[in-house]
Amino acid sequence: MKPIQTPQKAVQDIPDGSTIxxxxxxxxxxxxALIDALLLQxxxxxxxxxxxxxxxxxxIGKLLEAGRIRKIIATHIGLNPLVAEKWHAGEIEVELIPQGTLAERCRAQGAGLGGILTPTGMNTEVEDGKQKVLVDGKEYLLEKPLHADYAFVVADVADRFxxxxxxxxxxxxxxxxxxxxxNTILETRRIVDVGGIDPDMAHLCGVFVQSMTEANQC
Amino acid sequence: MLTDSKLKRERICKRIAQELEDNSLVNLGIGMPTLVANYIPKDKTILLHSENGFTGLIPAENHDHPDMDIVNAGGAPVSIAKGGVFFDSLTSFSIIRGGHLHTTVLGALEVDQKGNLANYKIPGKMVPGMGGAMDLVVGARKVIIAMEHLNKKGESKILKKCSLPLTAKGEVDLIVTDLAVMRVTREGLLLEEIAIDTTVEEVRAHTDADLIVSENMKVFG
Known part of the structure; x- marks a missing residue:
């Protein structure tokens, strides 16, 4: 069983300087709900x-407005003009990476891989400072795993596991x-008893979740 | 030459819609490429891919109460067609990079005669991030660029060599503008079609890139 907490309790121990x-x-x-709770915390x-x-x-924009962010690793920041403003003013650091690469770097971390080889970003600024690997005559970029101390993720229905x-x-x-x-905190619209989810229909295996909070705004 | 940008977009998108193959999976970029969906011929079955996580993208069915759990890559509410399916980012970009996406249609700041594309960054001015664009251009089997022939200053967007940071090298297959349809070939940029209200001379005058004029020139628009 995973602990069920209020959003405030779920984020209360997150220290300054964390990667989320x-x-x-x-x-x-x-x-x-987790973002609002972290803002209060x-x-x-x-x-x-x-x-x-x-x-x-x-x-997430509220954390930026409140000056809580030191660095952002993202694929796109264009629809929130405050990001570029703070970036150019030197208040925050921003690292932009391709969307498929973001997903695969997360996967590498979660799956215990030393990195992934992708053709995306070859011959662009994305390759700067990265190792290239030749596989059967084709060159790829080595992209390393992305690790975080915490993950805030959502679901619609979650069981107690x-x-x-x-x-x-x-x-x-x-x-x-x-x-x-x-440490993954799951914000779910509804929590049901064990057995309340068809095992064939789950998208997320509970082993990746450390605690849960029930909230209806996500 | 058209001057109204709405008419230019309509011409470009109509022409690109003809280019899409029956029973194929297609990703339309945000902005002008999205409008291509309005002109897909009724006798073609095209499934649209949305890189945030589904196939079967269609316009929002209920404007008054849109389902905010289904959004396009720009965050706007849309709907899913019968035959579409939802998945996560890993599957979405496996479809893209793995060569399972037939065609991607994207806008551009600059394209050059070697098929290089710059569409995500103007250093010092506009740095929104590449989002899924780099993956789409590298992974899609066919890359079509939808853009106006000239920029706002009246300069050619089709260059001998891109000056802005590249999104990808040598991946563009076809460029469709309000003036011309050009194919990237090993020999160079092949001018295959010109718009109904222009001439080969005018297209040349408005194009920085070297053009090879097709012997089988067609007219569109």
Whole structure:
């Protein structure tokens, strides 16, 4: 059984300087309750690993506005102008990486791999400082695993073991981020008893989840 | 030459829709490429891929109460067609990079005659991030660029050599603009079609890249 906590309790021990993966794609499948709780908790100097920074004033953007973020690793920041503003002002660090590479680097971490070889980013600025590997005559970039201290991910229905169904396009990077962090907190719309989920229908295996919170805003 | 950008977009997207193959999986980029969906011929079965995690992308069915659990790659609510399926980012980008995506249609800041593409960054001005663009261009079996022939200053966007940071090297197959359809070949950039209201001379005058004029020139638009 995984502990079920309020969002406030779930994030209370997160220290300053933590690296946190946050699931979601333009606020779809985004853990709003955990972000709000972290905002109240006050942790700062955070490194966030996200697909994007969403739109201003909502979800993850609130942490940026409150000055809690030191570094962002993302694939796209274009729809939240405050990111570029703070970046150019030298207030935060930003590392932009291709979306498929973000997913695979998370997977490498979660799956115990030393990295992945991808053709994406070859002959672009993305290859700067990275090792290239020749496999059967074709060159690939070696992309290393991405690790996080915490992952905030979402589900629709989860059982007490953390096995979960994540509906529609809310899955995005939630599943792979749950695999990559030391401590994954699942924000789910509903929690059911063990046996309440058809074992053939779960998208996320509960072994990747350390604790859960029930919230209806995600 | 068209001056109205709405008419230009319509011409470009209509022409690209003709290019899509029956029973294929296609990813349309945000912005102008999205409009290609409006012109897909009724006799073709095209499944649209949304890189955030599904196939079967269609416009939102219920405008008043959109389902915010189904969004496109720009975060706007959409719907899923019968035959579509949801998946996570790993599967989505396996489809893209693994060569399972037939065609991707993307906008561009610059393209050059070697098929190099720059569409994600203007250093010092606009650095939104590449999102899924680098994976799409490297992975899709066919890469079509949808863009206006000239930039806002009236300069050619089709160059001998890209000046902006590249999204990918040598991956572009076809460029469709309001003036011309050009194919990237080993010999160089082949001008295959010109718009109904232009001439080969005018296209040349508005194109920085070297053009090989097809012996089988067609007219579109």
């Amino acid at each position: 993966m946050v699931g979601g794609f333009m606020h779809c499948g985004h853990p709003f 006050g942790a700062k100097n955070l490194t966030l690993i996200v697909n994007d920074m969403g739109f201003p004033g909502k979800g 953390g096995n979960a169904i994540i509906s529609k396009s809310r899955k995005n990077c939630n599943i792979v981020m749950a695999m990559a962090a030391d």
